[in-house]
Amino acid sequence: MSQFTRRDFLISTATVAAASALGGTAFAAAPGNLRYTPEKGAKLRVLRWKRFVQGDEDTWIANTKKFTQLTGVDVRIDNESWEDVRPKAAVAANVGSGPDIIIGWFDDPHQYPDKLVDLTDLAGYLGNKYGGWYDVCKKYGTRDGKWIGLPLGVIGNALVYRESHIKAAGFDSIPKDTAGFLKLCQALKAKGTPPGFALGKAVGDGNNWAHWLLWSHGGKLVDDKGNVVVNSPETVASLEYAKELYQTFVPGTLSWLDPSNNKAFLDGQVSLTANGISVYYSAKNSPDPKLQEMAKDIQHARFPIGPVGKPTELMQFTQSMLFKYSKYPNAAKAYLQFMMESDQYNPWMKAAIGYVSQPLKAYESNPVWTEDPKHTPYRDGASIMLDNGYSGPLGLASAAAMADYIVLDMVAEAASGAKTPKEAAARAASRAERYYKV
Numbered sequence: 001m002s003q004f005t006r007r008d009f010l011i012s013t014a015t016v017a018a019a020s021a022l023g024g025t026a027f028a029a030a031p032g033n034l035r036y037t038p039e040k041g042a043k044l045r046v047l048r049w050k051r052f053v054q055g056d057e058d059t060w061i062a063n064t065k066k067f068t069q070l071t072g073v074d075v076r077i078d079n080e081s082w083e084d085v086r087p088k089a090a091v092a093a094n095v096g097s098g099p100d101i102i103i104g105w106f107d108d109p110h111q112y113p114d115k116l117v118d119l120t121d122l123a124g125y126l127g128n129k130y131g132g133w134y135d136v137c138k139k140y141g142t143r144d145g146k147w148i149g150l151p152l153g154v155i156g157n158a159l160v161y162r163e164s165h166i167k168a169a170g171f172d173s174i175p176k177d178t179a180g181f182l183k184l185c186q187a188l189k190a191k192g193t194p195p196g197f198a199l200g201k202a203v204g205d206g207n208n209w210a211h212w213l214l215w216s217h218g219g220k221l222v223d224d225k226g227n228v229v230v231n232s233p234e235t236v237a238s239l240e241y242a243k244e245l246y247q248t249f250v251p252g253t254l255s256w257l258d259p260s261n262n263k264a265f266l267d268g269q270v271s272l273t274a275n276g277i278s279v280y281y282s283a284k285n286s287p288d289p290k291l292q293e294m295a296k297d298i299q300h301a302r303f304p305i306g307p308v309g310k311p312t313e314l315m316q317f318t319q320s321m322l323f324k325y326s327k328y329p330n331a332a333k334a335y336l337q338f339m340m341e342s343d344q345y346n347p348w349m350k351a352a353i354g355y356v357s358q359p360l361k362a363y364e365s366n367p368v369w370t371e372d373p374k375h376t377p378y379r380d381g382a383s384i385m386l387d388n389g390y391s392g393p394l395g396l397a398s399a400a401a402m403a404d405y406i407v408l409d410m411v412a413e414a415a416s417g418a419k420t421p422k423e424a425a426a427r428a429a430s431r432a433e434r435y436y437k438v
Contacts, residue, residue, distance in 0.1 A: 216306025239421035
């Protein structure tokens with residue numbers, strides 16, 4: 001892998017002279033590539049979600065410092081809880097001030113596309129250089145033919161389980177179908193090693209598994225044209241299944257946020273959940289010998305196939321948004337470009353043991369995916385996942401419905417018995433129709 005030097009960023013004598021006159025250093029990954037000249041006195045503020053894997057944060061900060069050394073642009077990084085990123089981004093868009101770059105969730109850019117800088121030139125450059133964007137990344141990042149967000153990657157979601165507990169329950173592996181999966185969960189509860197899945201306002205873990213459950217039975221919030229169709233027999237069937245599954249859960253899942261199942265698993269409260277690779281990372285890198293031993297027992301698997309007969313997985317999608325109120329859009333583009341180039345992106349992904357999987361196809365070859373077979377199930381997130389607006393178009397309605405937790409709340413209400421499956425489906429439809437106006 002080549003290493004960047006300051007010379008790589010100086011594209012020609014004339015351009016450097018011009019950049020110096022502006023007070024900044026011209027940015028380029030290599031001669032002949034896309035280049036941005038940071039504005040005079042440029043300073044950036046970046047808001048991103050708090051890390052669950054230390055290697056992610058450490059390498060992100062190190063890469064940012066390298067960018068500052070090469071360009072002279074100071075970058076301040078703010079970290080917010082997963083649940084707080086979305087509302088803070090919405091406030092920034094509405095009031096017209098805040099961080100220059102916000103790294104947010106799913107289709108959030110589609111809530112305020114007119115507030116964001118067009119990143120088509122940068123996305124086109126990266127796609128051409130690194131094997132192209134996965135289709136789901138194009139769908140999330142673009143609107144009306146323009147890139148309004150720059151996909152950072154997919155925080156993979158998979159079943160995380162204790163292999164010894166699965167075997168003690170009478171199973172050699174995770175069943176491939178939902179009927180078998182329910183029997184496994186029932187057996188785990190009977191053994192005193194229950195499963196647990198987030199049903200609180202968990203941006204990633206709750207939304208991901210709830211959408212899988214709905215889609216696996218053939219239900220969906222909207223059809224291809226954006227008509228609300230969630231109040232259907234297929235949805236009711238998924239919620240009946242959710243009721244049975246919930247009976248096997250450890251108590252407390254109705255209030256679980258994104259960190260909750262990590263803690264429950266590492267504390268030994270559950271032996272099966274849905275999560276990123278962060279649980280394994282934490283156990284493997286813990287100084288506690290008990291957790292190190294647990295890491296040897298941890299395995300990962302894809303979600304089972306439901307009656308619909310095909311994979312129906314949602315995973316946490318994260319992308320960068322550059323706001324038009326930024327005083328330094330060139331510096332911000334230079335930063336985004338730098339962080340997505342292979343000399344930064346590959347080490348960052350590897351340091352986080354694949355916690356975020358690639359949005360660009362060339363990065364599939366990163367050795368992180370093969371150096372430990374427990375990493376491999378997370379590699380193909382972007383190539384297998386559905387988008388959260390499935391099967392309708394992404395846009396203001398899908399983003400707002402996701403931000404309002406309509407599907408997750410529906411599953412929680414039905415699973416817990418707060419509403420019957422039919423009542424929960426009808427309420428979800430009523431809520432969705434506020435956003436999907438025909």
